Amino acid sequence: MNRLTYKTQRLLILFGFLTIPVLLSLTFSYYPAVSLIYYSFTDWTGTGWDMNWVGLDNYKQIFSEPEVFNALKNNAYYFVGGLIQVAFSLWFAVILTGRLKGKYGFRVALFLPYVLHSVATVIMFKNVYHLDYGALNGLLRAVGLDSWQQSWLGNPHLVNVSLAFISMWKYMGLNMVIFIGALQSIPGDIYEAASIDGASGWQKFRFITAPSIKSVLSLMLLLTLTGALEAFDIPYVMMLGANGTQTFVIQTVDTAFKYQSFGLASAMAVVLLIIVLIFIVIQRKVLFREGK
Amino acid sequence: MDQEKSSPLFTAFKYLTIVLALFVVFFPIYSVFVGAFKTQMEYYQSSSLALPHDFFNFDNFKKVYDVGDLGLGFKNTLIILVAAVAGNVVLGTMVAYALGRFDFKLKKPIMGMYLVAQVIPMVTTQVATFSVIQKLGLYNTMGAPIILYIGADVLQIVIYLQFVNSIPKDLDESAMMEGASLFKIYRSIIFPLLAPATATLIILKTISIYNDFYTPYLYMPSQKLKVVSTAIYSFVGPNAAQLNVISAGILIIFIPTVVLFLFLQRYIFAGVTNGAVK
Numbered sequence: 001m002n003r004l005t006y007k008t009q010r011l012l013i014l015f016g017f018l019t020i021p022v023l024l025s026l027t028f029s030y031y032p033a034v035s036l037i038y039y040s041f042t043d044w045t046g047t048g049w050d051m052n053w054v055g056l057d058n059y060k061q062i063f064s065e066p067e068v069f070n071a072l073k074n075n076a077y078y079f080v081g082g083l084i085q086v087a088f089s090l091w092f093a094v095i096l097t098g099r100l101k102g103k104y105g106f107r108v109a110l111f112l113p114y115v116l117h118s119v120a121t122v123i124m125f126k127n128v129y130h131l132d133y134g135a136l137n138g139l140l141r142a143v144g145l146d147s148w149q150q151s152w153l154g155n156p157h158l159v160n161v162s163l164a165f166i167s168m169w170k171y172m173g174l175n176m177v178i179f180i181g182a183l184q185s186i187p188g189d190i191y192e193a194a195s196i197d198g199a200s201g202w203q204k205f206r207f208i209t210a211p212s213i214k215s216v217l218s219l220m221l222l223l224t225l226t227g228a229l230e231a232f233d234i235p236y237v238m239m240l241g242a243n244g245t246q247t248f249v250i251q252t253v254d255t256a257f258k259y260q261s262f263g264l265a266s267a268m269a270v271v272l273l274i275i276v277l278i279f280i281v282i283q284r285k286v287l288f289r290e291g292k
Numbered sequence: 293m294d295q296e297k298s299s300p301l302f303t304a305f306k307y308l309t310i311v312l313a314l315f316v317v318f319f320p321i322y323s324v325f326v327g328a329f330k331t332q333m334e335y336y337q338s339s340s341l342a343l344p345h346d347f348f349n350f351d352n353f354k355k356v357y358d359v360g361d362l363g364l365g366f367k368n369t370l371i372i373l374v375a376a377v378a379g380n381v382v383l384g385t386m387v388a389y390a391l392g393r394f395d396f397k398l399k400k401p402i403m404g405m406y407l408v409a410q411v412i413p414m415v416t417t418q419v420a421t422f423s424v425i426q427k428l429g430l431y432n433t434m435g436a437p438i439i440l441y442i443g444a445d446v447l448q449i450v451i452y453l454q455f456v457n458s459i460p461k462d463l464d465e466s467a468m469m470e471g472a473s474l475f476k477i478y479r480s481i482i483f484p485l486l487a488p489a490t491a492t493l494i495i496l497k498t499i500s501i502y503n504d505f506y507t508p509y510l511y512m513p514s515q516k517l518k519v520v521s522t523a524i525y526s527f528v529g530p531n532a533a534q535l536n537v538i539s540a541g542i543l544i545i546f547i548p549t550v551v552l553f554l555f556l557q558r559y560i561f562a563g564v565t566n567g568a569v570k
Binding site: 004006009010012013014017018020021022024025026027028029030031032033035036039046088091092095100106107108109110111112113114115116117118119120123124125126127128130133134135137138139141142169172173174177178180181201226230232233237249252253256257262265266269270272273276277280 | 302303306309310313314316317318319320321322323324327335336339340341383386387389390391394396402405406409411412413415416417418419420421422423424439440442443444446449468473474475478499502503504505506510520521524525528535538539541542545546549550552553554557560561564565566
């Protein structure tokens with residue numbers, strides 16, 4: 001290769017290094033997104049390649065069946081849980097960045113749930129929530145709160161809260177570590193200067209910390225929202241979406257693979273995709289406007 | 293950061309919240325830990341919080357490992373993991389070198405393509421991805437998750453592109469003065485200097501692939517192709533196995549990433565911080 005001119009080499013490198021990755025991205029990101037839109041206008045069942053163009057029928061069906069949007073109510077539990085989780089993670093990030101004995105150990109401990117295997121974690125909570133032999137009811141009995149015992153997964157008013165809690169349990173530490181990263185990038189002398197000027201702890205948080213982590217916070221809120229819209233693993237592994245726990249994605253997956261209506265499922269996926277993209281655009285817009 | 297001492301009452305409040313959080317984090321883990329060493333009788337008769345009679349009772353672990361196909365699961369997960377991560381590292385560094393070091397007509401469109409791909413939520417397009425995998429004849433093969441982890445994710449490109457710009461261009465230029473080929477520059481200068489980014493990538497990818505349930509569940513229903521996620525899932529599902537045996541399975545599956553985490557804490561913290569705020 002040394003004999004080739006740099007101009008030829010450059011061509012070879014560009015061609016050789018980019019062709020495969022670009023093809024992969026086109027095949028597995030763009031082609032699915034485009035064909036998803038196409039399938040959404042057909043009555044394809046998912047088996048064989050016969051499909052008829054049905055126009056907007058699938059979309060009409062989605063917007064006329066209340067069931068489809070009922071599933072979004074369940075997604076709301078994950079969103080609210082996510083907001084609470086962001087608040088907690090910010091609190092712990094702030095106190096574990098300040099002066100506190102043992103803060104490094106606490107960071108490790110609180111982050112631990114994030115590295116635990118996701119399916120095994122859900123199954124662990126299935127044991128913990130067990131009506132008769134579960135540790136949660138066991139704990140309530142042990143401290144004399146017998147009347148607080150619940151059928152955590154059986155009670156339809158409680159089950160989505162129980163499931164959303166697993167998500168909070170798992171991801172709080174992750175958000176905390178991301179916040180800690182943002183907090184540590186604030187130069188310490190700003191705080192010193194503020195202390196000299198007599199600022200209180202809350203004032204320092206309000207006027208120094210909060211503005212500096214705004215962009216991370218807005219990104220985190222966006223991820224909380226899109227994560228809630230895309231919630232799938234936890235309710236699916238735990239309940240297969242039974243007992244009123246199906247989320248929008250579970251419904252889409254069932255429509256496609258269980259009920260063999262790929263066309264309708266594609267339309268549902270397109271609706272979700274559009275909702276997610278709208279929120280992403282809003283977040284970027286807000287961020288850019290404030291970034292000026 | 294905060295140089296001032298807070299009031300003792302406030303400090304006490306901080307510790308109180310930490311203790312509560314630690315309890316919430318460790319309580320479920322404690323319960324499966326003690327449960328995993330209990331016999332079936334013991335599990336269903338003793339309190340779920342009580343310690344087991346015998347911490348050397350490994351029967352549950354043996355049982356879940358054999359009946360639950362965990363050995364097969366670990367083997368398949370490892371194969372997929374190594375292939376996918378290696379593919380990510382090789383292709384990711386190549387793209388970063390080509391896009392980070394050269395100017396050419398298609399550079400902007402390709403960069404834009406990756407930026408847009410980043411925001412397409414994978415989970416929504418899965419229905420259509422499924423038909424692509426079928427057409428390629430990859431359904432029910434390990435090729436399906438491997439190629440999806442490599443091709444449908446842009447994390448590696450985001451991480452490497454950020455990093456490649458911090459490698460001084462002087463290094464390339466002086467190598468060119470000595471007559472090194474561009475491929476040699478990639479292999480002997482860029483690739484090795486990207487090592488910190490590679491470490492971050494390997495860690496993030498390992499955690500996400502080990503945890504992934506959706507992809508193997510959807511694309512590899514075959515019994516022989518069970519990975520850790522699908523193995524424990526099918527063990528718990530129809531078999532309605534005993535809770536003590538399930539507890540042992542959960543512990544076994546927890547171990548690899550916990551060990552990884554305890555040894556590589558610093559890199560993992562740095563990795564999630566850089567990987568998330570892209």
